[in-house]
Amino acid sequence: MLLMLREIHCFTRVADRLSFSAAAADLGMSQPAMSQAITRLERATGVKLFDRTAREVRLTAEGKALLPYAEQMLESARAFTAEAARLSRPSIHLAYPPLVGTLAARIVRRLAGRNPPIGVELTVAGRGAAAQALTDGQVSAAILATPAPAQFVTAARFHVTVDHLAVPAGHRLASAQKAAAADLTGQVLLTPGTRPWTGLPGRSRMVADDDFAAALDLVAAGAGLLPIPQLLVRAIRRDDVRFVPLDAGDLRITYALAWSKDRVTPELMALVQAVQDALWTR
Missing domain, CATH: 1.10.10.10 (Winged helix-like DNA-binding domain superfamily/Winged helix DNA-binding domain)
Known part of the structure; x- marks a missing residue:
C-alpha cells in the first residue's frame, strides 16, 4: 500500500x-x-x-x-x-566556552529573527577543543580567549571582568569581606587558559582548555585559588567553595570571535554582525 x-x-x-x-x-x-x-x-x-x-x-x-x-x-x-x-535554512556552527553562554544565546536569537532566518548549531567547547574544531572545519566560528591562534581571523573582541576569588571553604580568606592582590602572595593561582593572571602575585598553575568547572574542583581539593568572573559566581552553588570579592585592578579575560579565512560565507558574515550587535546592545 x-x-x-x-x-x-x-x-x-x-x-x-x-x-x-x-x-x-x-x-x-x-x-x-x-x-x-x-x-x-x-x-x-x-x-x-x-x-x-x-x-x-x-x-x-x-x-x-x-x-x-x-x-x-x-x-x-x-x-x-x-x-x-x-x-x-542557512545554518552556521558556533563553538563557545560556557562562560559566554548568555551571549551565545543572544546571537542565536538575533540570527533566528533575520529574514530569511539563519539557524545556529551551538557547541560548548574550551579554547583548545574549539580551535581544533575550527581547524578541522567542524565549526564555522568559535568564541576564543585571546590571543587566538595566528591562523584565524578575529573580530568582535570583548572583555569579561574577573572580580571574585574562589577559595576552599576552610581557607583563611573564606570569611573575608574582600581579597586584595597582596593577599595572594605565596598562593597557587589556578589559571584556566594559556597565560598567567596579569598583575597578580603567587604561583600560576595552568588548567587545560579554560575549564572553570575543572578549576573549581581543584579549588575544593585545596590545590589552589581561582580568580573568577561574577558571571560564573551567580550561576554556581557549592558548599565546598567560597567566593570572595576580589580587588585586583583591571583583571579581565578577553574573548574574540574567530574563524578560518578560507571558509568565509554570507552566513558567517551575518554571524559576525550578530555578535557585534549583541555586544553593542547588551
Whole structure:
C-alpha cells in the first residue's frame, strides 16, 4: 500500500469527531470527499474502519487497533516536514566556552529573527577543543580567549571582568569581606587558559582548555585559588567553595570571535554582525 497521508489524516479526524460532516468541516472538505477518502483507505488496507448508520459513526475493532499507528504516522510526517524545513535554512556552527553562554544565546536569537532566518548549531567547547574544531572545519566560528591562534581571523573582541576569588571553604580568606592582590602572595593561582593572571602575585598553575568547572574542583581539593568572573559566581552553588570579592585592578579575560579565512560565507558574515550587535546592545 502506498503511503496515503491525506486519507490517514481523514481517518484520524473522523475517529476523533465520530462524524463525517464535522471531520470534513475541520479539514475544509465536503462530506462526500471525506467519505471517498475513507473508502479509499479501507480498500487499500482491506480493513473496514468504521460502522456507519444513519444515526451514528463508530470505530470498528480494527479501526481502533489501527488508530494509534495512524496518529504516529501523522506525527512522524509532521516531524519530517519540520526537520526538512530546518535543514533547508542557512545554518552556521558556533563553538563557545560556557562562560559566554548568555551571549551565545543572544546571537542565536538575533540570527533566528533575520529574514530569511539563519539557524545556529551551538557547541560548548574550551579554547583548545574549539580551535581544533575550527581547524578541522567542524565549526564555522568559535568564541576564543585571546590571543587566538595566528591562523584565524578575529573580530568582535570583548572583555569579561574577573572580580571574585574562589577559595576552599576552610581557607583563611573564606570569611573575608574582600581579597586584595597582596593577599595572594605565596598562593597557587589556578589559571584556566594559556597565560598567567596579569598583575597578580603567587604561583600560576595552568588548567587545560579554560575549564572553570575543572578549576573549581581543584579549588575544593585545596590545590589552589581561582580568580573568577561574577558571571560564573551567580550561576554556581557549592558548599565546598567560597567566593570572595576580589580587588585586583583591571583583571579581565578577553574573548574574540574567530574563524578560518578560507571558509568565509554570507552566513558567517551575518554571524559576525550578530555578535557585534549583541555586544553593542547588551
